[in-house]
Amino acid sequence: xxxxxxxxxxxxxxxxxxxxxxxxxxxxxxxxxxxxxxxxxxxxxxxxxxxxxxxxxxxxxxxxxxxxxxxxxxxxxxxxxxxxxxxxxxxxxxxxxxxxxxxxxxxxxxxxxxxxxxxxxxxxxxxxxxxxxxxxxxxxxxxxxxxxxxxxxxxxxxxxxxxxxxxxxxxxxxxxxxxxxxxxxxxxxxxxxxxxxxxxxxxxxxxxxxxxxxxxxxxxxxxxxxxxxxxxxxxxxxxxxxxxxxxxxxxxxxxxxxxxxxxxxxxxxxxxxxxxxxxxxxxxxxxxxxxxxxxxxxxxxxxxxxxxxxxxxxxxxxxxxxxxxxxxxxxxxxxxxxxxxxxxxxxxxxxxxxxxxxxxxxxxxxxxxxxxxxxxxxxxxxxxxxxxxxxxxxxxxxxxxxxxxxxxxxxxxxxxxxxxxxxxxxxxxxxxxxxxxxxxxxxxxxxxxxxxxxxxxxxxxxxxxxxxxxxxxxxxxxxxxxxxxxxxxxxxxxxxxxxxxxxxxxxxxxxxxxxxxxx
Amino acid sequence: xxxxxxxxxxxxxxxxxxxxxxxxxxxxxxxxxxxxxxxxxxxxxxxxxxxxxxxxxxxxxxxxxxxxxxxxxxxxxxxxxxxxxxxxxxxxxxxxxxxxxxxxxxxxxxxxxxxxxxxxxxxxxxxxxxxxxxxxxxxxxxxxxxxxxxxxxxxxxxxxxxxxxxxxxxxxxxxxxxxxxxxxxxxxxxxxxxxxxxxxxxxxxxxxxxxxxxxxxxxxxxxxxxxxxxxxxxxxxxxxxxxxxxxxxxxxxxxxxxxxxxxxxxxxxxxxxxxxxxxxxxxxxxxxxxxxxxxxxxxxxxxxxxxxxxxxx
Numbered sequence: 001x002x003x004x005x006x007x008x009x010x011x012x013x014x015x016x017x018x019x020x021x022x023x024x025x026x027x028x029x030x031x032x033x034x035x036x037x038x039x040x041x042x043x044x045x046x047x048x049x050x051x052x053x054x055x056x057x058x059x060x061x062x063x064x065x066x067x068x069x070x071x072x073x074x075x076x077x078x079x080x081x082x083x084x085x086x087x088x089x090x091x092x093x094x095x096x097x098x099x100x101x102x103x104x105x106x107x108x109x110x111x112x113x114x115x116x117x118x119x120x121x122x123x124x125x126x127x128x129x130x131x132x133x134x135x136x137x138x139x140x141x142x143x144x145x146x147x148x149x150x151x152x153x154x155x156x157x158x159x160x161x162x163x164x165x166x167x168x169x170x171x172x173x174x175x176x177x178x179x180x181x182x183x184x185x186x187x188x189x190x191x192x193x194x195x196x197x198x199x200x201x202x203x204x205x206x207x208x209x210x211x212x213x214x215x216x217x218x219x220x221x222x223x224x225x226x227x228x229x230x231x232x233x234x235x236x237x238x239x240x241x242x243x244x245x246x247x248x249x250x251x252x253x254x255x256x257x258x259x260x261x262x263x264x265x266x267x268x269x270x271x272x273x274x275x276x277x278x279x280x281x282x283x284x285x286x287x288x289x290x291x292x293x294x295x296x297x298x299x300x301x302x303x304x305x306x307x308x309x310x311x312x313x314x315x316x317x318x319x320x321x322x323x324x325x326x327x328x329x330x331x332x333x334x335x336x337x338x339x340x341x342x343x344x345x346x347x348x349x350x351x352x353x354x355x356x357x358x359x360x361x362x363x364x365x366x367x368x369x370x371x372x373x374x375x376x377x378x379x380x381x382x383x384x385x386x387x388x389x390x391x392x393x394x395x396x397x398x399x400x401x402x403x404x405x406x407x408x409x410x411x412x413x414x415x416x417x418x419x420x421x422x423x424x425x426x427x428x429x430x431x432x433x434x435x436x437x438x439x440x441x442x443x444x445x446x447x448x449x450x451x452x453x454x455x456x457x458x459x460x461x462x463x464x465x466x467x468x469x470x471x472x473x474x475x476x477x478x479x480x481x482x483x484x485x486x487x488x489x490x491x492x493x494x495x496x497x498x499x500x501x502x503x504x505x506x507x508x509x510x511x512x513x514x515x516x517x518x519x
Numbered sequence: 520x521x522x523x524x525x526x527x528x529x530x531x532x533x534x535x536x537x538x539x540x541x542x543x544x545x546x547x548x549x550x551x552x553x554x555x556x557x558x559x560x561x562x563x564x565x566x567x568x569x570x571x572x573x574x575x576x577x578x579x580x581x582x583x584x585x586x587x588x589x590x591x592x593x594x595x596x597x598x599x600x601x602x603x604x605x606x607x608x609x610x611x612x613x614x615x616x617x618x619x620x621x622x623x624x625x626x627x628x629x630x631x632x633x634x635x636x637x638x639x640x641x642x643x644x645x646x647x648x649x650x651x652x653x654x655x656x657x658x659x660x661x662x663x664x665x666x667x668x669x670x671x672x673x674x675x676x677x678x679x680x681x682x683x684x685x686x687x688x689x690x691x692x693x694x695x696x697x698x699x700x701x702x703x704x705x706x707x708x709x710x711x712x713x714x715x716x717x718x719x720x721x722x723x724x725x726x727x728x729x730x731x732x733x734x735x736x737x738x739x740x741x742x743x744x745x746x747x748x749x750x751x752x753x754x755x756x757x758x759x760x761x762x763x764x765x766x767x768x769x770x771x772x773x774x775x776x777x778x779x780x781x782x783x784x785x786x787x788x789x790x791x792x793x794x795x796x797x798x799x800x801x802x803x804x805x806x807x808x809x810x811x812x813x814x815x816x817x818x819x820x821x822x823x824x825x826x827x828x829x830x831x832x
Contacts, residue, residue: 022575023574023578025571026572026575027571029575050559053564053568058726059729061582061735061741064575064579088579088582088738090578090579123580268648270648291652292655292656341797344797344798345719345722345725345726345727345798346796346797347554347726347794348554351557351558351559352557352558354558355557355558386796386797388803389797389798389799389803492652492727493725493800493801496727497727
């Protein structure tokens with residue numbers, strides 16, 4: 001577009017040249033939402049993001065692009081919807097359904113982000129929609145005293161009017177946010193329609209710090225209170241029930257309970273997942289916390305219908321002696337390891353792990369980087385600080401058996417030990433293809449992925465070695481079953497590390513052991 | 520509080536924030552380049568990454584949160600860059616500080632403690648569990664490193680017999696304090712990382728908390744918080760020069776150039792160190808702070824006191 005056209009556009013849309021320039025030089029910041037079955041897409045998107053030198057967002061507050069990876073039709077969609085509501089303009093949303101289209105979809109989003117007049121119109125529509133809702137619900141325009149500053153993209157508008165409504169809209173978006181604790185949907189909200197949900201969210205007496213007070217979790221939160229015993233205050237998502245202290249804005253104080261030291265502290269109900277950086281796809285961990293210490297935990301799994309789920313870490317590794325299969329296993333371990341390192345707060349090491357994963361999966365230029373990866377692996381393996389951080393975390397004793405609905409089964413050997421031991425197994429998998437003295441598979445021929453039919457049915461004709469997917473499914477089943485007890489009594493930092501050290505593959509679980517996936 | 524001989528150089532009120540901003544940007548760019556290198560991308564391209572991020576944040580719409588204490592939240596966020604700028608007021612560049620207060624060391628420490636309150640408000644005011652826990656983490660981090668940090672500052676002050684930062688730099692004519700009190704220097708560097716919640720002490724804004732205290736601020740708020748954090752690291756690096764590295768002392772170049780060079784070197788060291796190790800878990804660092812760092816720096820202070828009494832310094 002030439003300058004004159006730009007200037008003309010500026011006059012008609014009210015988008016200033018400065019805003020246009022800022023948009024052009026700004027870096028895209030995508031927030032990834034991965035559904036069960038979307039691993040292949042996630043890997044592709046992460047590769048594109050890395051190759052373009054972008055960084056992934058941790059929360060909707062910093063994201064401008066929402067990238068949904070994998071099939072629609074699970075509870076993850078609704079979580080994504082709420083995250084989308086929390087993002088302010090300029091924003092764009094795309095769904096990546098196959099690995100090939102990852103780059104194109106991100107380009108699409110970038111184009112949408114640069115179209116500031118359209119972003120402006122979308123913002124106005126959102127404001128109008130909220131205005132209509134306001135009138136319908138006749139909610140008094142509570143003002144939490146927030147001030148909204150001038151926005152760069154907004155010169156010359158009827159600012160006061162816009163701000164009032166924007167503020168209100170933002171507040172609503174945030175209430176959605178806070179109900180489930182950001183990007184962290186709660187499974188029990190799935191059944192609610194959006195209008196229904198919003199009505200509930202408006203009810204006074206929801207939320208407090210950290211937004212438990214889950215308006216949707218009727219029942220559930222009450223049940224928890226009964227179990228917990230000793231609470232004085234109700235959560236107060238129901239107008240008539242609550243007799244907690246009311247705060248400005250119609251919010252109530254958290255309920256309280258005894259903590260591990262016998263102090264009476266606020267109890268918050270939060271959920272981690274399914275939209276969370278470096279988090280297993282489809283996993284939702286509902287937590288009752290006091291401060292940052294978890295009192296109770298429950299696990300939910302959000303999977304779409306099984307027909308939609310494809311297992312990425314699977315068929316190639318049917319014959320474990322094949323170098324390509326070893327390499328594929330190593331790639332799976334590198335993926336888990338890089339996510340773990342990101343959670344452990346070592347972004348540089350995680351970045352190299354991600355590069356290694358991509359290198360293992362697409363072997364062009366395979367001979368380069370071996371020195372780098374070997375050095376990286378050695379540094380991670382020998383990191384005293386990492387070992388010290390993980391010491392004694394999330395132990396799983398060997399020889400345990402877990403009771404299923406009909407039979408009991410042993411805990412897979414790969415789960416045994418503490419977080420450091422499990423991380424060590426990933427490192428071993430990678431070392432098997434990386435270290436020169438073991439084998440030279442790092443230079444092995446490219447992986448040719450051939451898709452076999454849906455494996456759920458034909459298990460009787462299983463190959464001599466169990467498929468990687470089935471192995472991972474059994475691992476995930478045990479991990480999901482053990483998780484609630486492992487995280488109770490831990491701090492949030494430890495909870496994230498424990499989950500990352502398990503990294504259950506719910507995709508395999510959904511396909512190979514569908515009955516366990518819907519516990 | 521300001522003595523008659525406490526010279527205040529008003530011209531520096533413009534220059535010092537500009538220098539601080541330049542160093543803060545260098546820290547951000549260096550850190551982005553380091554991560555880019557680790558991920559196999561060209562490091563040079565990453566040097567512009569913080570500027571591009573800032574552009575995006577300026578364009579971004581700011582949000583409000585239900586139940587948020589917006590005033591305290593914004594005050595908390597704003598206090599981060601404010602504390603950094605106030606802290607460098609007493610840092611001399613080539614022997615001249617904006618305000619070489621007689622209690623300069625205490626002033627610097629007070630600005631850092633201001634950050635405790637600021638970060639707590641920034642986390643708490645957002646009315647989000649991530650922010651709240653991020654705020655908690657900053658406080659427990661502060662409780663773990665603050666006493667060792669204060670004794671490290673005290674050790675330098677004891678060595679010079681003055682709380683005036685200019686006097687401390689001047690007292691290192693013969694031998695830099697880093698050689699006399701290496702443990703205090705190391706503790707100071709550790710606490711410099713911790714006070715600016717820089718990796719590996721970045722758990723208050725950790726990835727595991729979706730960004731912790733930085734999870735909720737968006738747009739310009741976020742820019743202020745992140746810029747302030749980088750500025751705080753730069754301020755702490757600059758303060759290390761008069762405290763332990765001889766101030767502007769050095770051959771050939773003028774004093775101000777040595778001050779700036781040394782500060783840049785310390786900053787580079789801190790940025791580099793941040794990428795070498797995973798995050799330090801706060802619940803475990805408390806033990807290290809009290810059981811290892813505090814006795815270590817107390818012994819250091821004792822040793823320096825004996826030197827001073829014996830007339831060796």
